[in-house]
Amino acid sequence: MVGHVYHVLMLIVRGAEELWTGSRRLGGVSLVCAGSRVHEVDSAPALPLNRADAEILDASGCVVVPGLVNAHHHLLQTAFRTLPGTRHLSMGDWLAAMAGYYRRAAVDPRLAEAAAAVGVAEGLLAGVTTVADHHFTWPEGVAPMELVEATVATARRLGARLVFGYGSAGDDPEALASGLESVMGRYPALGADGMLQMACGPAGVHSDGPETFAVFSEAARKWGLRRRTQANEAIDVARAAVRYGCRPLALLEEWGWLSPDVTLAHLCGITASERDRLRATGVTATHAPGFDVPMGLGICEVGALIDAGITVGLGTSGGGYNDAGNLLSDARLALQVGGLTERPPTALELMAAATAGSAQGLGRPELGHLEPGAAADLCCYDITGPEDAGVGDPLEGLLWANPGRRPRHVVVAGKVVVRDGELQTADARALSARLRRMMAARLS
Numbered sequence: 001m002v003g004h005v006y007h008v009l010m011l012i013v014r015g016a017e018e019l020w021t022g023s024r025r026l027g028g029v030s031l032v033c034a035g036s037r038v039h040e041v042d043s044a045p046a047l048p049l050n051r052a053d054a055e056i057l058d059a060s061g062c063v064v065v066p067g068l069v070n071a072h073h074h075l076l077q078t079a080f081r082t083l084p085g086t087r088h089l090s091m092g093d094w095l096a097a098m099a100g101y102y103r104r105a106a107v108d109p110r111l112a113e114a115a116a117a118v119g120v121a122e123g124l125l126a127g128v129t130t131v132a133d134h135h136f137t138w139p140e141g142v143a144p145m146e147l148v149e150a151t152v153a154t155a156r157r158l159g160a161r162l163v164f165g166y167g168s169a170g171d172d173p174e175a176l177a178s179g180l181e182s183v184m185g186r187y188p189a190l191g192a193d194g195m196l197q198m199a200c201g202p203a204g205v206h207s208d209g210p211e212t213f214a215v216f217s218e219a220a221r222k223w224g225l226r227r228r229t230q231a232n233e234a235i236d237v238a239r240a241a242v243r244y245g246c247r248p249l250a251l252l253e254e255w256g257w258l259s260p261d262v263t264l265a266h267l268c269g270i271t272a273s274e275r276d277r278l279r280a281t282g283v284t285a286t287h288a289p290g291f292d293v294p295m296g297l298g299i300c301e302v303g304a305l306i307d308a309g310i311t312v313g314l315g316t317s318g319g320g321y322n323d324a325g326n327l328l329s330d331a332r333l334a335l336q337v338g339g340l341t342e343r344p345p346t347a348l349e350l351m352a353a354a355t356a357g358s359a360q361g362l363g364r365p366e367l368g369h370l371e372p373g374a375a376a377d378l379c380c381y382d383i384t385g386p387e388d389a390g391v392g393d394p395l396e397g398l399l400w401a402n403p404g405r406r407p408r409h410v411v412v413a414g415k416v417v418v419r420d421g422e423l424q425t426a427d428a429r430a431l432s433a434r435l436r437r438m439m440a441a442r443l444s
Contacts, residue, residue: 022369067129067377072315303343
């Protein structure tokens with residue numbers, strides 16, 4: 001093993017105040033990445049640190065943590081933030097307002113690419129090394145493959161890991177099956193380099209019926225995909241009661257969607273018995289406070305889920321109501337609103353949710369930690385500024401202090417994609433200016 005890594009590029013992260021591997025808190029260590037993997041974490045690494053093919057990343061004054069994993073996003077919504085008539089509505093009215101904007105903007109591959117570029121860049125600059133995009137919008141006359149390719153190519157160009165969730169929000173089941181067939185004929189469930197993963201699932205029981213859920217179940221079985229959907233948002237609960245006379249989780253169980261390969265986003269207001277059922281079935285959860293709280297949907301009882309033995313990840317959800325893709329900021333929000341719950345989650349539990357918890361929900365054991373053999377995805381957060389002065393615990397302070405903080409450096413698969421706060425793989429300002437111009441023209 002050691003003989004082999006001498007032939008691949010090394011990245012050495014050293015000088016950090018503290019390094020959190022996801023399970024250990026270490027000081028005075030160097031982290032050695034060989035190629036796209038973590039090779040060792042040690043105060044005296046076995047490999048010489050003065051090799052010609054080694055790049056040194058200065059992490060002095062920083063806390064180093066695993067790269068953040070955004071387990072639930074809607075990248076297209078990055079183009080539709082804070083638009084008139086989309087605030088303080090019921091969720092049903094908000095969905096209708098957003099659909100109207102999608103029609104006005106004429107969603108096509110150019111817009112999908114521009115929105116994804118800004119969303120992915122925003123995430124990388126905020127420490128998100130993996131983003132799970134749940135895509136629901138399939139305009140008539142636009143081939144699904146074109147929209148998928150636009151998003152996939154963008155994430156790869158910018159250097160982020162992408163989980164593309166092929167979704168539905170009331171689409172025809174036969175059209176979905178056809179679109180999935182064409183897309184999965186090109187992409188494997190998980191690419192060999194781990195940079196692209198495919199997943200599938202509908203928006204929820206509020207938008208899609210058993211036939212659509214069955215299409216996605218068959219696709220997951222055929223191609224080995226993870227399944228994902230949303231549950232227990234207010235509209236989900238109301239429509240399930242009217243249409244089926246029961247609660248969303250009962251429907252998901254009846255339709256075969258409570259199992260270990262399924263991740264459920266939101267999960268506001270579930271009962272103790274529903275929580276027990278989730279634990280028994282092995283479902284993983286994704287908390288999205290940046291959407292649920294301002295929308296007024298309630299608060300997911302994260303602490304109770306953790307105590308029940310349910311794996312909890314963290315996601316931002318889409319820009320159509322969160323208006324941001326900063327996962328660490330949402331982890332801080334989860335920590336703060338968690339004080340209104342019976343069992344508040346701790347800062348360390350929410351850091352784990354934003355890393356390993358999200359990764360487990362994606363079926364990706366190599367992500368979300370920095371032990372040897374893990375993917376070399378990491379963030380270096382500077383803690384030397386006035387916002388962090390007086391903080392007793394620098395790791396917990398990443399959430400409690402300095403809201404909206406950004407990392408100094410971000411590494412994905414052993415490559416530095418953000419250095420000294422600047423995106424290295426694209427001109428972030430140019431990406432932003434392009435999307436602004438495009439949306440101004442399309443919505444004028």
